[in-house]
Amino acid sequence: MSNPLDQLASALAGGTVEIVDLTHTLDPDFPVIVLPPEFGQCARFRMEEVSAYDGRGPAWKWHNISMNEHTGTHFDAPIHWVSGRDVANGAVDEIDPSVFVGPVVVIDCSEGAASNDDFELTPEIIDAWEAEHGPIPADNWVLMRTDWSKRRGAEYLNMADDGPHSPGPTPAAIETLLKRNIRGFGTETVGTDAGQGAHYVPPYPAHYLLHGAGKYGLQCLSNLDRLPPKGAMLIAPPLKIKGGTGSPLRVLALVPAGSGSGETK
């Protein structure tokens, strides 16, 4: 077969390539990032019925929805952060669509995150991954698996008097990934940074360094335990919002059958 997509089609039909949904349901009660109250806040997902086969619209049902660009499973564009404000084509509507489909590697931090809410992704962990799976190829998405997506309710933000506690990368880890020239970085937590990421230098290193370098972010991902460490393909196209800094989106992965890691093995 000369058309490679024909091969993909038959692989999908034959079940040798599976589609894994990495997206949380958009739900009004799904947590969003919480900032100190004097700051503007991230709007929660909201849905109001416009009609439901009734006097407001006899044959149809539909809703008005509203949310922030960074509500639910979402994509961060470079202009989201001050460091990326001048990045060329840094808004979601300007990004080359080829970015939205590409290879993905998964670094499994779930064991450490299970025992330490403030678990850090460090260069050493990246080195160890590379020792096992080879160097992270350039222009790959890198996802940090923590199984955090399995948490519910207050456990998810894990807010305490000194702020939220959730795993994330150290500044050095992000610098290491930038040296690999990755396409973007994604997490299962509410942000690409650790809950306590404000205390790093620079604060929020994933946001600051990645977006400053024109890279992308994905957060609130789920089902990362169903992805192989490498060899999967990520499909993550944000909505084409004019000047948008990010967007809720449906994130899918194409996975060779039987290659998932973690619990599904």
Place this chain on the structure above:
Amino acid sequence: MKRQSYDGVVLTAPVSVPYVRYSQETAHWWIARALKQTLEVASLSPRQLDGFSVSSFTLFPDTPVGLTQHLGLSPRWLDSIPMGGASGVVALRRAARAVQAGDADVVACIAGDANRIDSFRQLLSSFSRFAMDASYPYGSGGPNASFALIADAYMTEYGVTREDFGRIAVAQRANALHYPNAIMKAPLTLEQYLSARPISEPFGLFDCVMPCAGAEGFLVMREDEAQSRGLAYARISATIERHNAFPEDPIQLRGGWAMDIDELYEMAGCGPESIDLLQTYDDYPVISMMQFEDLGFCAKGEGARFVRARDLTITGDFPHNTSGGQLSAGQAGAAGGYLGLVEAIRQVTGQAGGTQVAKARTAMVSGFGMINYDRGLCSSAAILTGDGV
């Protein structure tokens, strides 16, 4: 200035259209029936009638003006007397002066009201502005509750018992048994009165009138006119009328008669001892008792002793409400303000039939009406004389 007498003016052709408890018919229908009857008695055609006085609560949206077209009348004198229980005497006062002055030759005075299911409740809720604002919202007992309060204070003040009120009710029922149009046709004992179910304490069932539909009427004309038509008639010796008397009284223990009674007797040239029979406005026995006092038949506070000493039946020594009054004949709205007057005309003209009081020549009729808020505001009275049988 001395008031003019009513010489030369008479009352005649008294008619009562038999009452019914509930009726689909309108006030127009009831008034038409009374008018037709009274004109027929005098052999007058509707076209000949040049004066018309109407009392009714249930004509809405019409007024007596609308009635003239409805009934095909062309009067040159028209009156509307919205005074409830005082309407009869007030209507005759107005009509008598009109006839006396020549403004009208014959005035038909008619009162009639409809009574449909629920129309009583609707009437109560919008009876007056003060009632709507300040009495009906407090339990919606209607006049029963308002007069129960008056009775409560009256009993306390003068040491009156329910038995005393019962004597009035029982005597009237005895009279009603001789009046074929009475709604109540069974005898009433004092025991039954006392043990009746409570309506608004201290009132029980037999303190209260039964709302019904009906009409009453009579004609006012010159005496020579009545004579030429061969009609029996009554003369008017004296009348009084008063509204909102004693506003400073915290509660109504006396009516407006107390202001004007001396003038009534003076004009009539007689005293209470000359009265052969009395027709009071009996929306409740307590109000009749109040009239015995205020009309001079006994001193204030002596009403209870008076009823214990006197026999109020047709054959008694103080014939009172000889057709049974509203308590036994029924209350047909504004016609209740005519009931005693029409009966009095029959009595002094010897036409009362089964209720006829022997040798009745002088009758007193009193009216009382319109509980606007906490008390009846209108009072009226008249002394009529006739040639008897």
Place this chain on the structure above:
Amino acid sequence: MTDKLLPPKKKNPQLRQMVPTLPPQMRSRAALGLTAAAARGAFSLQHCQECGAVQYPPRDACCACLSVDLAWRKTPREGTVIAETRINVSPDPYYRERLPWRSGLVRLSAGPTVLCHLHGDVGRGDIVLMDLKLDKAGQGVMIALPQERSPDMADDPQLRELTAHPKHRRVLITDIRSPATRPLIEALLKAGASQIFVGESESWRRGSDHAAIAGLDKVSVMPLDVSDPSSVKRLAAEIGGKTDILINTARHVRPGGVLGSDTVFAREEFEINALGLMRLAQAFGPGMASRTADGVNSAVAFVNLLSVHALSADPQYGAFSASQAAALSISQTLRAEFRASGLRMINVFAGPTDDEWHQPLPPPKVAPKALAMSIVEALCEGLEDVYCGDVAKDLEERWRRDPKVLERELAGGA
């Protein structure tokens, strides 16, 4: 002495729930002065400005001197019962269901004779204190109360018809995070509330008093976010049928004027303060309105907390004031819509509350406990508009006197 009101028995599910009926509600325009006074707990009658005669029933001209200059003035409450009756028969559907009903005539020390409802503890000859209260039709009516308060006097069935007393009733407080919620729970339980539901939004945020409140006897914490239609509907589906009193403590307040701010905070304020009220009313209102004749624990009141700046804007809190004006307007519409059911819409107006969002403001500020006491008093007395604290009372007074002058004063520099 009034008999103690017993808790309601479990309902017989085979009996039809009573359909709400109302006492007579037609009034003249003048008589609405009684309603206006009763709504805020005042005892006012018309006083002739020329001769001083006190008038009753309300009228359009003085019955002593014919002056038309009649003004509503605070009036001494004392009077003597001069007659009483127990009504056993009434053609009115509302009273038919509540017979016997006692009423009486009271001679006021101020002059007029007043036909009024009688509290069970008073009768002919007694010296009484008169009160003006709103009845189920939302109209001002007179009731004669005993001079001496007794422990269970609020349980009198005729008085209870005129109040929204929490005793034996189940209350929903919509926001666990409001500083007023904790003292409100305590005050309601003290007043005899049988159960209290407390709404909690975004339980994933923590930071609420959740554990302490959820642990209280007779208190349940339930998920509720007034900015989320589905959340409001979900809770109404669960407890709407047993919510007798709803107290909306949810509010969002941020300082700032209109210029120099974007509309993000304003939107959040409107979402919670105005539209949240609408959502609560839409989800809980119809069910409550259908249960206003449901016995001892009938649905009785919907309480909304407002800033007194709903009346006139505080430019330091521009968008917030606007959201409060909107909420006031919504509450007025709800009042009209609840009218047919007898469900009472109570607005409790407060000045700046003693919380983080009014921290830099000078005192006096309304303590959460004072706010809670005002709310429970409004329920116990059956008020419709309550001004809690000195600032709110002062501002209301100034607003009544001249709204334009107040507006200029609030604009500063005056």
